Amino acid sequence: YNQPSSGRKYDLSMFDIGRPLGKGKFGRVYLAQEKSTGFVCALKTLYKDEIQKGKVEKQVRREIEIQQHLAHQNILRLYGYFDDAKRIFLILEFAGQGELYKHLQREEQFPEWKASQYIAQMAAALKYLHKKHVMHRDIKPENILVGIHGEIKISDFGWSVHAPNNRRQTMCGTLDYLPPEMLGGSKNYNEKVDLWSLGVLTYEFLVGRAPFEDTGMMTQRRICRAEYSIPAFVSPEAKDMIKKLLVLDPEKRITLDEIPNHPWIKKHCVTGERAWNRASSFKPR
Numbered sequence: 001y002n003q004p005s006s007g008r009k010y011d012l013s014m015f016d017i018g019r020p021l022g023k024g025k026f027g028r029v030y031l032a033q034e035k036s037t038g039f040v041c042a043l044k045t046l047y048k049d050e051i052q053k054g055k056v057e058k059q060v061r062r063e064i065e066i067q068q069h070l071a072h073q074n075i076l077r078l079y080g081y082f083d084d085a086k087r088i089f090l091i092l093e094f095a096g097q098g099e100l101y102k103h104l105q106r107e108e109q110f111p112e113w114k115a116s117q118y119i120a121q122m123a124a125a126l127k128y129l130h131k132k133h134v135m136h137r138d139i140k141p142e143n144i145l146v147g148i149h150g151e152i153k154i155s156d157f158g159w160s161v162h163a164p165n166n167r168r169q170t171m172c173g174t175l176d177y178l179p180p181e182m183l184g185g186s187k188n189y190n191e192k193v194d195l196w197s198l199g200v201l202t203y204e205f206l207v208g209r210a211p212f213e214d215t216g217m218m219t220q221r222r223i224c225r226a227e228y229s230i231p232a233f234v235s236p237e238a239k240d241m242i243k244k245l246l247v248l249d250p251e252k253r254i255t256l257d258e259i260p261n262h263p264w265i266k267k268h269c270v271t272g273e274r275a276w277n278r279a280s281s282f283k284p285r
């Protein structure tokens with residue numbers, strides 16, 4: 001296929017709309033096929049009145065502006081967008097295995113080899129983002145999709161901004177993933193916020209719940225003190241990785257460059273021959 005390009009002008013009549021794939025706060029996502037090329041994509045519809053009511057025009061504009069200029073295998077592509085009287089349409093990459101949080105709910109916990117490969121892919125995507133001085137700021141399972149080959153793809157750039165950021169953000173949704181430096185509305189933080197969230201994500205992949213999960217105020221207090229415990233079934237290498245990400249001082253967190261060489265990543269990283277064997281012996285569950 002030749003994929004849609006952001007230079008072209010699109011309208012709804014150019015797509016055959018398929019089944020709904022999911023829904024979010026401001027609209028739904030549909031499976032769609034671009035008629036002239038047969039290209040399969042995900043069409044995300046956002047209702048303009050909902051966006052105005054939710055006062056998130058700036059966020060949507062930023063999501064489009066940022067995601068449109070990104071091209072990485074672990075970041076969901078935004079090929080283009082168009083609008084009609086009532087709706088904005090985002091032409092997104094179709095992720096063949098859907099939403100990661102549903103996989104995590106079904107499996108409860110991921111085996112260490114799978115969690116390790118997911119975190120290696122997240123680190124590669126974040127390294128690409130940070131090189132462009134973009135910080136995501138909302139890394140969590142609900143914002144990650146799974147591609148047809150089981151690779152993960154960061155989606156939903158509604159909270160991403162260009163770093164460094166000194167704008168106050170009203171937070172909604174769970175506090176579980178917020179780093180200490182973003183709590184209490186402090187303004188000056190940088191890309192290292194994504195490293196803390198990567199630590200929370202690693203913990204949740206392996207344990208099946210977030211490390212600071214608690215009632216409102218208690219969650220904030222436990223985050224600010226980095227108060228969490230890791231169950232005994234978690235391997236020493238994985239424990240070490242979590243400990244090196246969930247560090248209060250952003251400057252003391254393990255860096256994205258160091259992650260690929262960490263024992264927990266090297267132990268499960270599958271490349272070359274072994275990757276081929278694993279893939280060819282794959283038996284669907």
Ligand SMILES: Cc1nn(C)cc1-c1nc2c(-c3cnn(Cc4cccc(C(=O)N5CCN(C)CC5)c4)c3)c(Cl)cnc2[nH]1
Nearest residue numbers: 021022023024025028029042093094095096097098142156
């Ligand atoms: C389902 C499914 N099954 N299979 C086999 C494949 C899929 C599939 N889904 C997608 C989806 C998809 C669909 N819904 N969603 C969830 C969704 C839908 C609409 C909006 C949101 C949303 O607002 N988000 C903001 C809040 N954060 C937390 C969250 C984001 C969020 C994403 C996309 Cl975008 C691309 N490819 C897909 N492939």
